[in-house]
Amino acid sequence: MSNPAEIPQPAGPAEPLRPALSPMALALRRFRRNRLAMAGLALLAVVVASSLAGIAWDQMAVMRGQPEPYRTPQPGIHPQPPSLEFPFGTDPLGRDLLARTLIGGGISIGVGLAAATVSILIGTFWGITSGYAGRGLDTVMMRIVDVMYGLPYILLVILLLVYFAERTIVLRMLVLFMAIGGVSWLTMARVVRGQVLSLREAEFVQAARALGSGAPRIIAKEMLPNLTGPILVCATLTVPLAILQESFLSFLGLGVPPPLASWGTLASDAIEALNPVRVYWWLLVMPCSFLGATLLGLNFVGDGLRDAFDPRAR
Amino acid sequence: MLHYILRRLLYFIPTLLAIYTVAFLLMHAAPGSPFVQEKGLPPEVLASRMAEFHLDKPLWQQYLLYGWDIISLRGHSSIKYPNRNVIHDILAPAFPVSLTLGICALAIALVVGTAAGVASAARPRSLTDYGAMIGAMIGISQPSFVIASVLLAIFALCLRWLPVGGWGSPSQIVLPAIALAALPAAYIARLVRTGMLEVLSADFIRTARAKGLPERSVLLDHALRNAWLPVLGYLGPAAASIFTGSFVVEKIFAIPGVGTHFVDSALHRDHPLILATVLLYALLLVVFNLAVDLGYAWLDPRIRYE
Numbered sequence: 062m063s064n065p066a067e068i069p070q071p072a073g074p075a076e077p078l079r080p081a082l083s084p085m086a087l088a089l090r091r092f093r094r095n096r097l098a099m100a101g102l103a104l105l106a107v108v109v110a111s112s113l114a115g116i117a118w119d120q121m122a123v124m125r126g127q128p129e130p131y132r133t134p135q136p137g138i139h140p141q142p143p144s145l146e147f148p149f150g151t152d153p154l155g156r157d158l159l160a161r162t163l164i165g166g167g168i169s170i171g172v173g174l175a176a177a178t179v180s181i182l183i184g185t186f187w188g189i190t191s192g193y194a195g196r197g198l199d200t201v202m203m204r205i206v207d208v209m210y211g212l213p214y215i216l217l218v219i220l221l222l223v224y225f226a227e228r229t230i231v232l233r234m235l236v237l238f239m240a241i242g243g244v245s246w247l248t249m250a251r252v253v254r255g256q257v258l259s260l261r262e263a264e265f266v267q268a269a270r271a272l273g274s275g276a277p278r279i280i281a282k283e284m285l286p287n288l289t290g291p292i293l294v295c296a297t298l299t300v301p302l303a304i305l306q307e308s309f310l311s312f313l314g315l316g317v318p319p320p321l322a323s324w325g326t327l328a329s330d331a332i333e334a335l336n337p338v339r340v341y342w343w344l345l346v347m348p349c350s351f352l353g354a355t356l357l358g359l360n361f362v363g364d365g366l367r368d369a370f371d372p373r374a375r
Numbered sequence: 376m377l378h379y380i381l382r383r384l385l386y387f388i389p390t391l392l393a394i395y396t397v398a399f400l401l402m403h404a405a406p407g408s409p410f411v412q413e414k415g416l417p418p419e420v421l422a423s424r425m426a427e428f429h430l431d432k433p434l435w436q437q438y439l440l441y442g443w444d445i446i447s448l449r450g451h452s453s454i455k456y457p458n459r460n461v462i463h464d465i466l467a468p469a470f471p472v473s474l475t476l477g478i479c480a481l482a483i484a485l486v487v488g489t490a491a492g493v494a495s496a497a498r499p500r501s502l503t504d505y506g507a508m509i510g511a512m513i514g515i516s517q518p519s520f521v522i523a524s525v526l527l528a529i530f531a532l533c534l535r536w537l538p539v540g541g542w543g544s545p546s547q548i549v550l551p552a553i554a555l556a557a558l559p560a561a562y563i564a565r566l567v568r569t570g571m572l573e574v575l576s577a578d579f580i581r582t583a584r585a586k587g588l589p590e591r592s593v594l595l596d597h598a599l600r601n602a603w604l605p606v607l608g609y610l611g612p613a614a615a616s617i618f619t620g621s622f623v624v625e626k627i628f629a630i631p632g633v634g635t636h637f638v639d640s641a642l643h644r645d646h647p648l649i650l651a652t653v654l655l656y657a658l659l660l661v662v663f664n665l666a667v668d669l670g671y672a673w674l675d676p677r678i679r680y681e
Contacts, residue, residue, distance in 0.1 A: 204393070210612070211394040211657045212401075215622070216649065219641040220405045301516070308518040312623060313638060325518065332524045332627075340528075349521055356516035 088290060091369040098365020104358035108351060112170060115163020130160035132320040140334070140341050150343040153334055158327075162348050165322040169304050170355065172238060172323065176303030177296040179242025184249025185292060189280060191250070192257030203254065206247050214244045218306070222315055233318050237310070241303050249295050256291050260284050290370030297363035301356040308352070324352040376672075379680040383665050391657055398653040399438055402646055427451075428646065445651055461651045466633060470655070472542060473620035473632035479548055480555035481610075481617055488560040489599070489606075492567025496602075497594055499572065507564060514561030520623045523554035527627060540629035551628040555621055559613050563606055570602030577601075603674055611667035615660040619652075 082090070092098055115131075122129050134155035135147075143150045149158035191202035209217075221240035260266055266283050274282070308325025310316045312332075317323045331344035416424075425431045428451075429440045444451075448462045459465055491511065495504035514522075530550060531539040538547050574580065575598055583593045620634025633652065640648035672678045 207390070208393045208397050211390065211660055212398060212653060213616075213619070213637050213656045215637055216398070216641045216653060217401070219638070220401050223644075224405045305518055309520070309623065312518070312520045313642075328518060328521050332520060335524060335528060345521070345525075349517060352518070353513070353516045357512055360512065360515060 085286070085289065088369045092365055095365040095368060097361050098369075101358040101361025101365065104354050105362065108166060108355050108358065109170065112163055112166035115160060116167050118160065119164060130157045131164040131322065132156065140344065143343055149347045150341075152327075152330065152344060153341075158343065158347055161322045161327060162324070162351055165324050165327050165348060166351055166355075168234075168317055168321060168323040169307060169325065169352065172241060172307045173300035173304045173359075175238035176242040176245050176306075177299045179239065180246035180249045180299050181292060181296050182246075183243075184246035184295075185253050185288070187246065187250040188253025188255075189257055189284070189288075192254040193261065193276065193280060193284075195261075199254075203251075206250050209244075209247055214306075215309075217244050218310065219313075219315065222310075230318055230321065234321075237307070237315075237317065241306050241310075245299050245303055245306075249292070249299065252291050252295050253288060256288055257284060260287055290366070294363060294367045294370060297359060297366055301359045301363075304352070304356065324348045324355075328352065376680060380665070380669070383668075387658075387661050390661055391654060394657040395442060395650065395654060396438075398650060399441065402644070402649055403434065403437075405644065441647065441650055444647060445654060451647060461647045465636065465648065466651055466655060469620075469631055469633045469636065472630060473625075473634060474618050476548060476551055476555065476624075476630065476632060477614070477618035477620070479552040481559065481614060483552055483556040484559035484563055487556070488563025489567050489603075491560075491564040492602075493571060493594060493599060495564070496568045496571030496575065496598075497590075504568075508568070511561040511564040514557045515565075518623075519554065519558060519621065520627065522557050523551070523624050523627045526550050526554050540627070542630050547628075551624045551630060554627075555617060555624050559609075559617065562609060562613070566605045566609055567599075567602055570605050571598055574598045574601045600674055604671065607667050607670045607674065611663040612660060614663045615656060618659055619656050 119129050119131060135151060135157065137155065140153050140155075141147060141151045147157050147159065149162055152158055152161065187202060187206070191199045194202075218240045221243055222236060260283070266279060269279050269283050304324070307316055307323060308328060311323060311325030312329040316326050316329075319326070327348035328345060331341065331348070334341050334344055422431070429437045432440065443449075445462070449460070451460055488511075491507040495501075495507040498504055527539065527550060530537050537550050538544070540551075541547050571594075580593060580598060583597045584590075588597075619637065620630075620632035622634045622638045624630065625632045625634045633655070636648060637652050637656075639645070640652055668680070672680060
């Protein structure tokens, strides 16, 4: 976000022994020098590691035949504030909030990654086809994107969710992933198309065409390497949006089915438990700080990638 | 210019028609009818209800009938609010509420976002910069229902400065407007900052400084005007979605706006209401996109429309 333009790396006489770096390597180097982006990456690493640890903890309990901590009520009066026994406290049903926050992290991050994957797959395909084909097909495909933009996305998500309404938890989760991913590819398609349009006229693509390369080869060998940057940036910025969308759906009661949890369902449960008499702050603060840290990290990394791949932009 | 505006207005028709068509098809692809939940409905009643909402007719007839019902302002809500006219009784009272709230929220977002963006771009890497950008990051990194609830808990429940919710008096607008403004303010701050940093390295800024203009004038008159271009592009879709209300904010602050209808109509498969809300949103979107394009020409005289 806040790094000045890096000076282009001198190539040639100044350092004769260093081999020429590819644009990708240059971009990665610029990214590594961006302190804010690296801090974001570190933050993400911590969150992901803790979520994985949470899942491992849960699986160990399953293997030992013990009750799973994230769904098993503890004896006693609840909710309890953070203590040595329960570092994050417990929820109104007496479940360990630490376990729920960590498991919820796995699910929230999973939603984000799934949405990013779907948007990469559909958006890239759509953008490349539209941009490369040009003319009539381009117009039709882009008008479709415009119309999809014109629909309130919440309507799309809800209708997708009811269309694929399933009983089993795994299928419902899958539908949730697909529904959120299914509405997040539009921006990706526009970005990729714009890039393809300018690449199509680039000299090296014309040279490849003059040498007799067909469309598949030009797309795979000449265009895709140049599209990696914008796609990566767009995908990184899709993840936080998808996580926020999942939390919004949780607020509507359409999120991950209980007893599973995501940061969104935890936060919306905490809001429901909100009352002026007793303040159960830990119910809200714990999942929301994890959520905030993740989104912060993702935004830093996304901004850093954008700066790294497009040094002229700053 | 007038020619351009007229042509754009003409384009509204096919755009809205396409959006209506897609919404109609999507709505019908979703399984179940609005009356499926009403268990034990006698078959005759069900049949008459289905006939009332054209659900017994072939798809193409439904398509035309629903469209005609909306254009002629006759569509009735099917399930959520039985026998109420979608336009007259549901959207017409709710839209001014959302519009008022939306205008307040957008004004807050513009003022706060622009001020934060300019302040942080004026002194990059200073304490002001980091403070403003961390504030913006918090606006972006928390779900709106958390922001709204925390505001409610602090200012209405604990400090008791402002009412908890409802609609009618100016003091009831403050909290929901701030909650609604948080996300756009954060985006605008980041866009303005990025735009300012880019513009501030341009030659005409150096000229402005060299001829001795006060820094204030350089920043606000020369730089901001150009840095505002990306904000304008963001504002079009943002305004359309803010003016059509937010389900979350309306739910938490008990505000009778249109945002609720977007979610409820879809959840209840209330076909006439779904189509009416979709068209309302789409209409606002195309109007604001046109306004944005005209705004570009106003901010940047080099842009001309034929």
